[in-house]
């Protein structure tokens with residue numbers, strides 16, 4: 001196996017300053033928000049890499065940088081050996097980009113309501129001047145809808161069916177990698193099961209590689225081959241699902257796993273986690289998790305922990321063992 | 322048996338539409354006792370919120386109660402209108418919604434909102450109300466309550482706002498709280514905090530709670546009993562442990578089996594074929610029959626057995642050995 005995607009030092013800073021005049025009047029400085037900071041990971045071909053974290057942890061920003069919807073402030077994204085940041089040959093970049101597609105959480109917002117399903121699905125191919133004859137019909141059947149649905153409009157479909165249409169569109173250009181940003185978070189569980197099964201089938205059938213972005217630990221555990229846990233824009237732990245769920249090493253991962261509701265935990269009484277996610281514009285010093293961490297010491301407040309190998313995991317924590 | 326705090330009997334809600342009358346709630350009955358959390362669970366569109374809104378008299382016209390009775394502490398409340406209903410809502414029934422901002426006035430400090438609510442419903446002085454407001458905020462875990470009481474809602478995070486809403490819902494000491502997806506918009510760590518808070522306050526004060534959610538995990542952790550709704554009807558009603566470990570209704574079973582669980586590993590998820598019927602196209606007989614693996618002729622024709630006598634509204638409830 002080889003890495004299909006390699007991400008190194010990926011960083012994205014947003015300028016969240018108020019307009020110039022307000023800053024002058026209120027005597028404020030420019031403000032910057034580091035949404036993603038120095039993130040490294042690799043995705044092996046034909047596997048699913050999951051990024052998990054609470055809202056605001058930087059998951060979507062990473063996904064958007066991977067597909068080219070956002071530019072990184074720093075760092076590199078390499079796809080099949082092509083460094084998308086430094087490659088000079090525009091054709092090679094375009095070829096790599098066309099191998100990457102994205103599907104989003106909200107199947108309502110991501111389909112143009114005035115277009116017929118056929119035109120929505122073939123759009124990525126038509127935009128490249130490719131052949132679209134019969135393509136929508138074929139893809140609709142592959143995602144479990146009917147060829148005859150091609151002539152309909154999005155509003156004629158339920159949420160789950162719309163997500164199937166989004167998946168069909170993402171498959172149109174025969175991509176190798178699909179970035180799935182919370183693909184089932186807006187769906188009911190029975191519909192989620194249909195969509196997750198479909199994603200697994202398509203992966204096997206087309207040899208796809210997925211970057212799965214979600215806050216839902218049950219989905220991650222079911223789908224992922226490798227999991228990266230994000231906190232405030234940084235990767236804090238990385239492991240395979242068995243290792244991560246059975247022996248979480250980072251105190252944040254431990255907190256997240258114990259807080260997730262469990263269907264077999266009737267009337268469970270565990271002390272809930274402490275505190276909330278801090279303001280990303282003014283993150284804590286040292287380890288960003290230290291204000292909420294039950295085992296933090298002075299070193300955690302001073303120094304940022306680097307990612308290190310620990311048993312079968314990688315963890316960015318001074319004290320994890 | 323003591324009278325339940327809330328008793329819903331055969332409740333139906335109707336909405337006249339251009340394509341005919343639809344019934345988003347159809348003959349639903351359940352009770353919530355003192356200090357008990359009843360989870361109401363089901364997929365979106367099942368009628369959970371409509372049932373909750375019917376209890377608090379907040380159905381948006383043209384939706385209206387078309388049948389059945391609602392009793393609160395032995396008093397029938399479904400015929401109440403206008404001012405009577407409004408008074409009941411603040412005093413006897415507290416409400417918590419998914420978006421805390423629907424319950425908070427952005428123009429008033431949280432202290433003003435708490436004290437006004439208490440002054441309207443409790444025989445206490447303004448000074449006393451303010452003291453109690455601070456205590457209430459402390460109780461729901463707002464750090465520095467005495468200083469933060471004069472802050473506005475927008476100065477709090479989402480999780481802290483939901484805590485304020487809980488303080489507000491409980492400050493007039495209601496006997497019933499209706500919480501409609503109270504943690505759906507929150508992150509898991511904050512959700513765990515809010516659920517634990519709700520459980521503690523309910524059990525300490527003996528408040529009855531109707532906890533509406535689509536999340537079976539939340540139900541498992543928080544509820545004592547659970548009502549599973551499907552297409553406006555009650556599919557199954559029982560203790561959480563019974564319903565979740567040995568579900569009798571095939572829909573409940575399908576719902577549980579389609580949730581990814583650690584114990585199942587990575588094998589394919591169970592799929593319930595199709596989708597919940599639209600209200601305009603309700604099937605005859607059991608509304609679940611088009612999707613049910615066990616459906617027989619009787620399911621397609623006959624009206625269902627009432628859940629009041631059985632646990633599941635199903636002609637052929639699943640046996641424990643069919644469920645693993």
Ligand SMILES: Nc1ncnc2c1ncn2[C@@H]1O[C@H](COP(=O)(O)OP(=O)(O)O)[C@@H](O)[C@H]1O
Pocket residue numbers: 014015016033034035053054055056057058059060061062280
């Ligand atoms: N365009 C933007 N401008 C300013 N801040 C942004 C922008 N997009 C995202 N952010 C901020 O970056 C952080 C990470 O956001 P996001 O990647 O959407 O997180 P997630 O998907 O994990 O919820 C958040 O604090 C968010 O508010």
Ligand SMILES: Nc1ncnc2c1ncn2[C@@H]1O[C@H](COP(=O)(O)OP(=O)(O)O)[C@@H](O)[C@H]1O
Pocket residue numbers: 336338343345363364365366367368369370371372600
């Ligand atoms: N004004 C309306 N006209 C027709 N149907 C409606 C109207 N308002 C709500 N409904 C329907 O009522 C049903 C029940 O909705 P709701 O109680 O909100 O479901 P839940 O809370 O379980 O998700 C849904 O199928 C919804 O589409």
Ligand code: SF4
Pocket residue numbers: 250251252287288289290291293294295296297300305316317318319320
């Ligand atoms: S580095 Fe320190 S503060 Fe951060 S998670 Fe580890 S122990 Fe906790």
Ligand SMILES: [Mg+2]
Pocket residue numbers: 059060061
């Ligand atoms: Mg996101």
Ligand SMILES: [Mg+2]
Pocket residue numbers: 369370371
């Ligand atoms: Mg609802």
